[in-house]
Amino acid sequence: MRLEHKVAAVASSGGSIGKACAQALLKEGAKVILLSKNPSDFSEFQEKEQPFLGLPVKDFTDEEEIKEKAAEAVEAFGSLDVIVNSITAVPEEGVWNEIPEESWRETFTQILTGNLIPLKYLVPSLVEKESGRIVIVSALPGRTGVPGSQFAYTAAHAGLGGMVRNIATVFGKHSITCNGIAAGQIEGQAIDPGAEGSLAGILKEKTIGTAQDVANAVLYLTDEHAAWNTGETLDLNGGRYMV
Amino acid sequence: MKKLENRVAVFIGGGSAVASVALKYFIAEGASVLQVDVAEPYFERTRDIREEFPNRIHTFLGACTSQEDMDQAMAACEEQFGRIDIVCNFAGFHGAGDVTSVLKSQWDLAMDVTCLGIYRSTKAAFPYLKKNHYGRIMNFASIGGRANRGVSITYAASKAAAIGLTRSLALELAPYGITVNSMAPASLDTSAFERIPEHGSIPHEPPKGALTGGPGATRGGSFIPDRPLATLDEIAHALIFLCSEDSAFLTGDCLDINGGQFMQP
Numbered sequence: 074m075r076l077e078h079k080v081a082a083v084a085s086s087g088g089s090i091g092k093a094c095a096q097a098l099l100k101e102g103a104k105v106i107l108l109s110k111n112p113s114d115f116s117e118f119q120e121k122e123q124p125f126l127g128l129p130v131k132d133f134t135d136e137e138e139i140k141e142k143a144a145e146a147v148e149a150f151g152s153l154d155v156i157v158n159s160i161t162a163v164p165e166e167g168v169w170n171e172i173p174e175e176s177w178r179e180t181f182t183q184i185l186t187g188n189l190i191p192l193k194y195l196v197p198s199l200v201e202k203e204s205g206r207i208v209i210v211s212a213l214p215g216r217t218g219v220p221g222s223q224f225a226y227t228a229a230h231a232g233l234g235g236m237v238r239n240i241a242t243v244f245g246k247h248s249i250t251c252n253g254i255a256a257g258q259i260e261g262q263a264i265d266p267g268a269e270g271s272l273a274g275i276l277k278e279k280t281i282g283t284a285q286d287v288a289n290a291v292l293y294l295t296d297e298h299a300a301w302n303t304g305e306t307l308d309l310n311g312g313r314y315m316v
Numbered sequence: 317m318k319k320l321e322n323r324v325a326v327f328i329g330g331g332s333a334v335a336s337v338a339l340k341y342f343i344a345e346g347a348s349v350l351q352v353d354v355a356e357p358y359f360e361r362t363r364d365i366r367e368e369f370p371n372r373i374h375t376f377l378g379a380c381t382s383q384e385d386m387d388q389a390m391a392a393c394e395e396q397f398g399r400i401d402i403v404c405n406f407a408g409f410h411g412a413g414d415v416t417s418v419l420k421s422q423w424d425l426a427m428d429v430t431c432l433g434i435y436r437s438t439k440a441a442f443p444y445l446k447k448n449h450y451g452r453i454m455n456f457a458s459i460g461g462r463a464n465r466g467v468s469i470t471y472a473a474s475k476a477a478a479i480g481l482t483r484s485l486a487l488e489l490a491p492y493g494i495t496v497n498s499m500a501p502a503s504l505d506t507s508a509f510e511r512i513p514e515h516g517s518i519p520h521e522p523p524k525g526a527l528t529g530g531p532g533a534t535r536g537g538s539f540i541p542d543r544p545l546a547t548l549d550e551i552a553h554a555l556i557f558l559c560s561e562d563s564a565f566l567t568g569d570c571l572d573i574n575g576g577q578f579m580q581p
Contacts, residue, residue, distance in 0.1 A: 136420055169488045170439045174383060181432065182424075185473065189423065192415050200416070218483040218568045228431055231480020232473045235461045236415070239472035242464045243414045304464055316581055 074102035075296055081155035082146045084133065084191040086183070087111030089261030090210055091159040093284035094291050099123060101292060103155065106146040108191065124150065133160055133187035143194035153198040155295045159210040159287075160187045161230075164223035166266045177225035184229035188236065196240070199249050206295040207251040209237050210287060213272060214265065216255045216306070217314050221267035230255070234306050241304030250303035252294045256287050257310030274311020282311055318346035319560040324397040326350045326389065328380050328437045329407030331358020333509040334456065337548035338404070338555050339373065340365060345556055347402070348372040350393040354379045354515050361509060380407045380433025381425075386440035393444075400444040402452045402559045405434045405478075411470025412520035418469050425516050426470035431477040438485055438496070451494030452559040455482050457570060459502040463578040475500075479570050486568030495567040497558050502538065502574035505545040538575020546573060 081103045085091020087110040095107040096117065104124035107114060115127035126149045128142050147153050162183035165176045188209060199205030214222035215230025237253040244251065258264055258272035259282045273280040290309050293299060308314055325342055327335045330351030339362055342349055351359060351373065359366075359375050366373045376392050378385030393400050409429040411422040434455050445451030460467035461475025479498050486496040537544035554573055557563055572580060 169485075170442060177435075178432070181427070181477075185427065185477065186420070186423065189415065189418070189469075189473075190420070193418065196416050214484075215480055218487045220487055222484060224435060224481060224484040224488065227484040228435075228477045228481035231483070232427075232431070232477030234480075235472040235474070235476025236469065238462075238464055238476075239467065239469045240415050242466060243469075 075292060076155070077102035079103045079154040080106075080150045080152055081157065081295070082106045082108065082153055082195055083157045084160055085109045085111070085114065086133065086160040086162065086187065087114065088159065088161065088263060089284035090256070090259060090287045092117065093288040094157050094159060097285070097288035097292055098155070098157070098295070099125060104150040106149050108142055108146060133190055134182055136190055139190045140194050143191060146195065147198045152202060153195060154202065154204070155206045156192065156195050156199070157208045157210070157291055157295070158188050158191065160184065160191070161212060162187070162226070163263045164226040164265055164267070166223070169224055172223070177223070180223070181225040181229045184226065185232045188233055192240070196244070200244070200247050203247050205247070205249040206299070207240060207249065208291050208294050209233055209251070209253045211253055211255050211306070213255050213257045213308070213310050213314060214268060216308060219268050220271050221269070222265045222271070223267050226265050237306055238304045245303060250300065252302055252304070253306035254287060254290050254294070255306050255308050255310070257282060257313045259284055259287060272310070272313060274313045276311050279311060282309065319556055319562070321346035323347045323401040324350070324393065324399050325402035325404060325559065326352060326393050326400060326437070326441065328352050328403065328405045328433065330375070331361060332406045333361070333506040334504065334548055334551055335404065335406045336361040336509070338552040341552040341556055343369055343372060348397050350374050350376055350389065350397065352376045352378050352389045357512060380405070380437055381428045383436045383439070386436040390440040390444060399448065400441050401448070401450060402454070403437055403441045404555065404559065405437055405453070405455045407433050408456065409470070409474070409514060409516065410468060411474070412468045413470065415469050419518060422518055423470050426474040427477065430474035431481055434478055434481055435485070442489070445494050446492045449493040451489065451492065452563070453485065453489070453494065453496040454555060454558045455496070455498040457482070457498040457500045459500050459572070459574050459578055462500050462570070462572065482570065483568045490567060495563060497563070497566060497568070498570045499554060499558065500570050500572050500574070501546050501551055502577055503545045504551065505547050538577055540575045543575060546575065
């Protein structure tokens with residue numbers, strides 16, 4: 074039970090990864106709050122039997138809504154130790170200079186600002202405890218050029234890397250670590266449709282990763298023993314990209 | 317032969333200190349330049365060289381936060397100089413704050429200027445570059461987006477996003493003879509220039525309960541003795557290379573230029 078006595082908040086835009094992380098953290102003894110845009114995520118958990126709270130979210134970029142939900146999350150079990158973000162958006166497919174501004178702006182904002190706002194309102198609770206673990210799950214196209222990956226999606230995921238490094242740098246003095254996981258193609262997680270076929274890994278009989286693979290990496294980074302990891306983005310892609 | 321003979325460059329954020337110095341070198345290497353910025357005072361910095369080369373340096377008022385402005389700027393360049401070869405995206409917005417104290421409005425502005433402005437200018441220039449099957453796009457990023465630096469979160473994330481956008485555009489534009497690269501310097505010596513307050517900047521007042529004491533983090537200087545900062549002249553040399561025909565096989569890259577203080581694996 075790697076996370077006994079810990080409280081973890083998972084913020085998810087509704088894909089398979091967020092839910093898998095919540096399940097994995099719970100299994101390792103943590104009390105878990107899942108903030109999710111996909112209400113059907115909550116049916117997997119039994120709020121009465123488990124130390125779990127599900128909070129539906131409409132829009133992670135809405136400061137008013139998230140401020141409220143974050144307060145509820147922290148109140149749920151009295152404190153917070155771990156924050157995991159798995160917030161992304163599926164971009165509109167199309168030629169790079171023909172996608173309407175409204176559309177690409179929304180993609181960009183939902184990913185980058187969508188990750189920022191929950192952290193803005195949850196991180197202060199980690200600072201209060203002078204310790205904590207933050208993990209931001211992003212996508213491979215944020216790390217390297219992936220043919221077909223839409224530009225707004227790519228740019229936003231690259232921006233998440235900057236966010237990881239900045240939070241790590243600034244909050245290290247409070248013994249808070251912040252790391253990222255740049256995931257390649259994951260089963261059950263919608264990918265950028267334009268990049269279909271460009272994300273597969275090289276391992277025999279496992280060219281696509283699973284949500285559990287990401288959850289396992291989250292368990293590693295949020296472990297008490299991972300106290301010397303910070304500011305890093307773990308490339309988790311089955312060998313698709315190596316640096 | 318001059319490196320940029322008869323080439324035409326558009327400088328978005330052309331009034332910045334970096335661009336003002338780069339202008340001198342672009343002219344020396346044979347280019348003509350359209351400087352684009354949001355307000356006239358920025359152009360004062362280069363008044364002398366503009367008076368010396370009235371036919372080779374023009375100005376245009378426009379913001380990279382507006383697609384319409386960028387479309388008009390590129391059309392003006394094509395009209396005034398007959399072609400476009402190079403786009404240098406210098407425009408950036410610092411913003412302020414850490415993750416707990418950042419103002420969303422400042423965050424949005426940083427993203428809009430520093431990252432998305434690059435898309436708008438590229439989109440606007442594309443038809444003219446495509447016509448000649450040639451182009452050089454240079455995006456001015458920063459070590460702040462790359463490494464562990466105590467910069468504001470708005471700066472760190474928007475510069476990292478700009479570097480990511482560079483990679484995406486490099487792949488999109490490769491079939492058209494257009495390369496797209498970024499540059500990530502560390503601190504620059506802008507002491508020769510008077511500071512003009514950033515357009516749209518809100519003096520940073522952290523909300524109640526936010527962290528005080530500022531971000532404490534590695535700053536460090538370069539490892540080259542007696543040279544803590546890059547000069548704008550040496551930045552200009554790198555720009556010339558990235559914007560010349562010589563760099564035809566370099567695309568989707570981010571050139572770190574920091575005196576050894578950060579090294580990518």
